[in-house]
Amino acid sequence: MSYKLFIPGPIAVSEKTLRAMAQPMIGHRSTDFVALYQSIQPDLQALVYTRDPVWLSTSSAFGSMEGAIRNLVKKKVLCCMNGAFADKWNDVALRCGKQTTPLKFEWGQPVDPAKVKAELATGAYDAITLIHNETSCGCMSDLAAIMAVVREFPEVVSIVDTVSSFSALPIKKDELGIDVFITGSQKALALPPGLSLISASKKALERAASIADRGYYFDFVEFQKNHENGMTPSTPVIPLIYALKSKLADIKAEGADVRYARHARLNQTVRTWAFAKGFKLFPKEGYGSVTLNCFANTLNVDLAALNKLLKSKHQLVIDGGYGKLKGTTFRISNMGDETDETIAALLKAIDSALAELGGK
Ligand SMILES: Cc1ncc(COP(=O)(O)O)c(C=O)c1O
Known part of the structure; x- marks a missing residue:
């Protein structure tokens, strides 16, 4: 059965x-592969707004997120948590045997830079994890404000998940001082799942x-x-790298700013439609996701019937609805x-289905 996904990842992948x-x-050790890998670096670096390399990890994002924990946390990691994926990331760190502090916010509330600052000021941390766009509750935190705080603590390595925001709005890694930038393929990049991108700063490297038990794969x-x-x-997922190359060409042709x-316009279109029907945005006003x-x-x-x-x-x-928000949000x-x-x-189809369900 063929149908189109408007879930927040994986999403529809074009025929192209x-x-x-x-x-x-x-062969992944052939000159052809080296040419493929090197040919996409400049476009990837441009999209990540970085001079650092962008590595290709054959895994979903959580592989790279676990890798970042294993590679970077010696003392203790501050896990900013305002949704399901951040909750899981804290658990990942615990399962890797790391010390964590869960800095919790209600799902749908943004991460508060003042609380981040107060916690980092204790001097207990050498790393922080942050999810820019919490897909589970559609909440996008103020990355610029949080990173302005994090930059005050040079001993802290910042690890930022841009899994569901990357390529939909500019996220300027170097300018913001993000040490490790992690994203995945099946969200705004509109590729199939299975590839994750990591860009790490010199400080992170x-x-x-300096860490002995970094593990093998990551x-x-x-x-x-x-x-x-x-x-x-290791042997990479070469078909997805071909797909990435094709997508980078598409993005260049469209123009990143366009x-x-x-994304901003279509996001607003959906919002306007929903508000007219009487739905309300779940995340705090001003912090709704753009994707x-x-x-x-x-x-x-x-x-479920809809x-x-x-x-x-x-x-x-x-x-x-995701996890505990199932049924009460969509x-x-x-x-x-x-x-x-x-x-x-899509909106016309939802209107028609809602009417069929009882005139909503
Ligand atoms: C913000 C965010 N981080 C991490 C993940 C985990 O990604 P994956 O399941 O591809 O490992 C997701 C998946 O939806 C996500 O939305």
Whole structure:
């Protein structure tokens, strides 16, 4: 059965991207691979706004997120938590045997820079984890304000998850002072899952080199060593790298700024539609994500029935709420390749399904 995903990842992948994946295999130690790897670096660095390398990790984002913990935390990590993925990241650190402090905010509330500052000022930490865009509740924290605080503590390595925001708005890694920038392929990049990107600063690499038990698969020192030869430590997911190259060309052709404006516009279109129906945004006002909207189900719609109708009659799927928010919120993605037309068609389909469900 074929249907289009408007969940906040994985999202729809274009025919062009799928075709790009269907190319003959090359050896990952061949000059062809080195050429492929090196050819995408400049465009990746431009999108990450960094002069540091951008490594390609054959894993979903959590692999790289665990890797960052193992490579960078010696003393204690401050885990900023305002949603499901941040909660999990704290758990990842604990399972890696690290000391953590969970800095908790209600789901949907942004991470408060003042609280981050107060905690870092205790001097207990050598790392901080932060999720820029909490996909579970559609909350986007003020990265610039948080990083301004973090930069006051040079002993702290900052690890930032941009999994569901990367490429939908400018996130200027070097300017913000982000030490480790981590993202994934199946969100705004509109690639299939399985590839994660990591960009680490010199400071982060120096920290990694001073840590003995970095593990094997996500060893940052190995990523850097291999990067210098245009390669990855292990056999990479070459079809996804072909897809990434194709997507980077698409982004260049559209223009990054036009792409950012398109995401902002489509996000607003969905919001305007929902407000007119009587739904409310779940996250705190001013902190709504630009790549998805998480709405409180203020009209008590039967979301399972709605999605069933959307899938069977309109070949579309939205999200009926994550984890403890299931049923009380719903999420609609506007990531990737969506256009005014595709979003309008989605909203029309939801209107029709809602009417069929009982005139909502
Ligand atoms: C913000 C955020 N971080 C991390 C992850 C985990 O990514 P993955 O499941 O690809 O490892 C997700 C997945 O949805 C996410 O939205």
